[in-house]
Amino acid sequence: MKGSSILITGAGGFTGRHACTYFSEMGMRVYAAVRHADTPVASGEGVVCDMLHKEQIYMMVRQLQPDYVLHLAGRNSVPESWQEPVTYLETNMMSTFYLLDALREVPKCRTLVVGSKLKFDITVSTEPPHPYSLSKTMQQIAVSTWVHLFGQCMMLAEPCNLIGPGPSTGICALIARKMVQVERNVMTDPFRLSSLEERRDFLDVRDAVKAYGVILERGQGGHTYPIESGILRSLGEVFQTFQHHAKKTIPVEVVNPSAGQHVPLDPGHAAMMHEFGWEANIPFDQSIQDIIHYFRNP
Amino acid sequence: MKGSSILITGAGGFTGRHACTYFSEMGMRVYAAVRHADTPVASGEGVVCDMLHKEQIYMMVRQLQPDYVLHLAGRNSVPESWQEPVTYLETNMMSTFYLLDALREVPKCRTLVVGSKLKFDITVSTEPPHPYSLSKTMQQIAVSTWVHLFGQCMMLAEPCNLIGPGPSTGICALIARKMVQVERNVMTDPFRLSSLEERRDFLDVRDAVKAYGVILERGQGGHTYPIESGILRSLGEVFQTFQHHAKKTIPVEVVNPSAGQHVPLDPGHAAMMHEFGWEANIPFDQSIQDIIHYFRNP
Incomplete structure (x- = not known):
């Protein structure tokens, strides 16, 4: 290319x-x-x-x-x-x-x-x-x-859910914004988390962009390619990862702790991307740290 | 209404x-x-x-x-x-x-x-x-x-195929136009008929409009209502009906005499309209005569 x-x-x-x-x-x-x-x-x-x-x-x-x-x-x-x-x-x-x-x-x-x-x-x-x-x-x-x-x-x-540094409107960006407000002592309501149990597949946007490049180069016309990390994480785990890196406790209100649809993974489809030699490389924790860095240093 | x-x-x-x-x-x-x-x-x-x-x-x-x-x-x-x-x-x-x-x-x-x-x-x-x-x-x-x-x-x-007097672009209007040209001694190519055997359901547009009224009044939101006469006629039969009423022989060139997809009728669906008390009333021959009248007297 x-x-x-x-x-x-x-x-x-x-x-x-x-x-x-x-x-x-x-x-x-x-x-x-x-x-x-x-x-x-x-x-x-x-x-x-x-x-x-x-x-x-x-x-x-x-x-x-x-x-x-x-x-x-x-x-x-x-x-x-x-x-x-x-x-x-x-x-x-x-x-x-x-x-x-x-x-x-x-x-x-x-x-x-x-x-x-x-x-x-x-x-x-x-x-x-x-x-x-x-x-x-x-x-x-x-x-x-x-x-x-x-x-x-x-x-x-x-x-799937793309995360990473930048002006996203996804849940990770929302948590990071709240975290930075708390760290700066801005008066703020607790973060409203819809559920602790709901599980989603999060993928770094930079890995996704690489996947798009691979599809543009080698993909077959008419095909649909799912872009997934292959790992489901609960919203509770995601929140805890931010909390782990936070300088203060992020207040949280869990709307419905045990609720949540589970988006099923599709291993057959993911194999299509692996055949192209693509896989997710950026560790989840790295993505979260980069998001935090982005919002701490706007 | x-x-x-x-x-x-x-x-x-x-x-x-x-x-x-x-x-x-x-x-x-x-x-x-x-x-x-x-x-x-x-x-x-x-x-x-x-x-x-x-x-x-x-x-x-x-x-x-x-x-x-x-x-x-x-x-x-x-x-x-x-x-x-x-x-x-x-x-x-x-x-x-x-x-x-x-x-x-x-x-x-x-x-x-x-x-x-x-x-x-x-x-x-x-x-x-x-x-x-x-x-x-x-x-x-x-x-x-x-x-x-x-x-x-x-x-x-x-x-289905709606026919009747008026500015249609359907096959019956095309045959009628050709027929009137021939009757007026206008020099013209033969009518190109795609097939003799292809069968279609023809319905008078005035019957269809009545059906629309019935659906508007009594139909159920989200439903699809097929509007059909319930009778399949071959293109050969349609052409012959015009020829029967013509004052001169309409020259015809049949492109592929025995070809033709047969649009299947759907009696189950037609029953939906019969439950509303609707049925096709105008005889095919009447529709054809009205079409001819329309094109003979523009």
Whole structure:
């Protein structure tokens, strides 16, 4: 991939920033697409494009003719999706259709669309748990049908909970923010932890970005690749890891100690990534320390 | 339904015109939504709305607060959908999302979205035969998931081949046009009939519109209602019916005499409509004569 070009959408976001850094360091020409001209870009050339504006997407793709596309742009807040369901469909699904259509003019381009494990299984029911889930399911259908209709090389990645330094909105970032407030003696409510028992797969965003690179290089068009660490950790364990590194006791209120869905791991799917020689490398504790460092030194 | 109001989108189209006439004659207040102000409206009050413009849809729905909505607007040419796949997704799927979202402000409204039998089965494969099929499948998912997420009363109808007087683009209209050319001694190529054996279910559009009324009144939210005559006719038989009424011999070239997919009938589904007391009433030969009359006397 060295020497070739990659267009990264959502480049100003949590994953986007790490992706720009990673692919730049790999020796690729990085086009970092952001919505607003004043969004800082971690690395590469900033490109302003509002993914809701079809014409801007077509013009960007036509101009850049990228060898690779990593489509990270989108919205990912479940509560917000209840308020603005159509915005979620436009941002997560329609912008993907616009991008796929624009890429018909760059037939050799290899594209990876980053989906979500919060999609629902349309082959089983028509009952999404929330509009965000609907929008990501529709995005997945967009990619898999487009590959069939127009024969382009497009893949899907479905990452688990990505953690690491940067402006994430995930639970680890929320705990780290609270911890730093407590350390600075800011008056604050206890951290509300939904459950101690709920178990999730956490993966460092830098490991995920490497996985995206591997899929872009070697993935098969139409396939969906789950990106997992393979280790489930309870929210109680996650909280304790932060507490272990904290200078003060983080006040916590556990809403429902024993509740929690357990997202099952899929070892068969994980094997697909191991065949590519990819595996998670950054230890969980290292990720947590890096998150803490990020929030202690903003 | 008498005395209540109905918003009909795509009111200027083949089915839309018949729908405006039917619901007006039933004593309903008909809002006939058309894209361009100069589109003639068969009956009711014309309302100009471009279904691709979200704001126009929201404003129209907010203003009219209809008791019923019959959503007919959309594009339906398979060849055109290959040229403009994104336009088809915008017109057939995204406009439906906009309409459903706008209708959250009119919670008592009962809505019928008219889909297509050309949708593909997403529970079986991700391989639509063409972008039109994809757009109608996505429209169907839009309706069935929206009902679950927001609890509105929305139904889907899946009509077979609708025929009858008016500006249709279906095979019967095409044969009638050719027949009238021949009768007027216009020099013309033979009619290209894809097959003699291919069998389809043809239903008069006026019967279909009655079925839509029945579903709007009595249908159950989230359900899909197939609208069928229950009789399969071969294209050869259809052509012969026209020839029988023609004043001259219609030249014909059969591309592949014995070819043809047979769209299977679904008697279980048809029973749903019979329970509502609906059945097809207009004899096939009557439909054909009315089509011929329409094209002979434009």
